[in-house]
Amino acid sequence: MPSRREPLLVLGLVGQYPMAGVAWQAIHYLLGLHRLGWDAYYVEDSGAAPYDPRHGGRTDDPSYSVGYVADVMRRTGFDDRWAYLDLARGETYGLSRSRLDELYREAAGILNLCGATAPRSEHRQGARLLYVETDPVYEQLRIALGAESSLGFLESHDVLFTYGENLGAPDCPVPLERFTWHPTRPPVVLEQWTAPPDPGAVFFTSIASWENKGKDITFRGETYHWSKHVNFLRFLELPRHTAARFELAMDPLDPAVTARIREAGWTLVDPGSISRDIDRYRDFIRGSRGEFTVAKDIYVRPRSGWFSDRSVCYLAAGKPVVTQDTGVGKFVPTGRGLLTYTTMEEAVDALRAIEGDYLMHAAAARAIAAEHFAAEPVLGRLLADAGLG
Structure with missing residues (x-):
């Protein structure tokens, strides 16, 4: 397969929820994209307070989460291809902030895995912005109920994907209104x-x-x-x-x-x-x-x-x-x-x-x-x- 050297960014939740299941989900996307010839990077930039499993609650201190992301990326060959942005403190870990800004500008696509990040202006500089919904039905029903927050979130993406492969079928009662959803499924390496x-x-x-x-x-x-x-x-x-x-x-x-x-x-x-x-x-x-x-x-x-x-x-x-x-x-x-x-x-x-x-x-x-x-x-x-x- 020909090499594609354009950057593709995966926005995820590995630091926000530092659990192995969440990590493996992101790993499969990163490794799969890399095998397809893309220059894949992991980015966590939601600004949400991370969960610290040592204490069982959220924290303003991202040190555990940053260490967890760094370890996961090191073990899977992405030790120089990740960034964690602490919006509250204005600090960037992993890649430098200047390099991250460069990637936002150069990326061919950004995969917003699980809707990890509410898209901002830096995500909309030419990259195709993809929402990969891993928990189907909830957002579709909110749209049918007229929820403005869901409408705004989905409208901020260029293409929508869902693990709900049967949505829209006659035997599925979930209405698909206003948006086109493309079926996908969990990848595994x-x-x-x-x-x-x-x-x-x-x-x-x-x-x-x-x-x-x-x-x-x-x-x-x-x-x-x-x-x-x-x-x-x-x-x-x-x-x-x-x-x-x-x-x-x-x-x-x-x-x-x-x-x-x-x-x-x-x-x-x-x-x-x-x-x-x-x-x-x-x-x-x-x-x-x-x-x-x-x-x-x-x-x-x-x-x-x-x-x-x-x-x-x-x-x-x-x-x-x-x-x-x-x-x-x-x-x-x-x-x-x-x-x-x-x-x-x-x-x-x-x-x-x-x-x-x-x-x-x-x-x-x-x-x-x-x-x-x-x-x-x-x-x-x-x-x-x-x-x-």
Whole structure:
């Protein structure tokens, strides 16, 4: 593939939320763009106060976040291609401010991953500004409800992408008003996750937050919940119905909830060390038998077609995934390696099928990642749709 030396900037949340899942999401975009021949840079310039996991809250001191971004970029070969802008203090880390300003002017495109940054004038100096929405349905419903802040945010971009591949389909009730949305999906760099098959691995695992707040939304009399715990409770009794064993890197924070989950047969491990370090996060996934997970209600009931950045890492590691059905099966083959469910019976059947031929499902998982989520074709299509192909 011919080299493209124009800069492409990825705006992300690695410092604002210094967690390995967030970091790996950005890493896959950076490495994928680099492999396509672009001069890729990571930039964090939202001005938002970062979260400090050592204290469990936001802070005005960005030192931990800056160190985290620097470490992630060093480990992945981008140690001289990142910048963290502390707007409150007027300080820039990584690249110099003059170099960052130069990149804003020279960039062919800027990928606003997760809507990390509200675009400003420095982002609009000729670059194509792409919004990559990884959490579908919420913004589309806000537009339908007439939310001016969402309207202004989306209008500030040139091209809009969403992980909600089924939005606009007859079986998805989410209206697409005023804007054109291009479907995309989470990219994964396969070589980062290669692991030998391990039929002796014991646990179906996942890494998750128990409860997310702030984005529940009501539309046409239906309230859609932006939290996984709503659906997790529906399948809390799963361990009593299957011989499969489950381990979650999750801290519900509430002792009563923790006790209830453990009593139902789930093993809980401290997510702290796993979720903060990109290598420990990867090792946890590689050491799993597979993934069992639910999805947020806001993705499931509207049949959004969403698929998880984390689950695609399991697939790339050759770990079968059992996930709640969001309509993704319309776009990615299911039944081998990737199995979806709606009911308890379907979840039990999916786990039983994997145990019936584990090595076949493990190989199929890796094949699905290679054929449907590999970073270069996924990002190649995204850039082509953005006029940057």
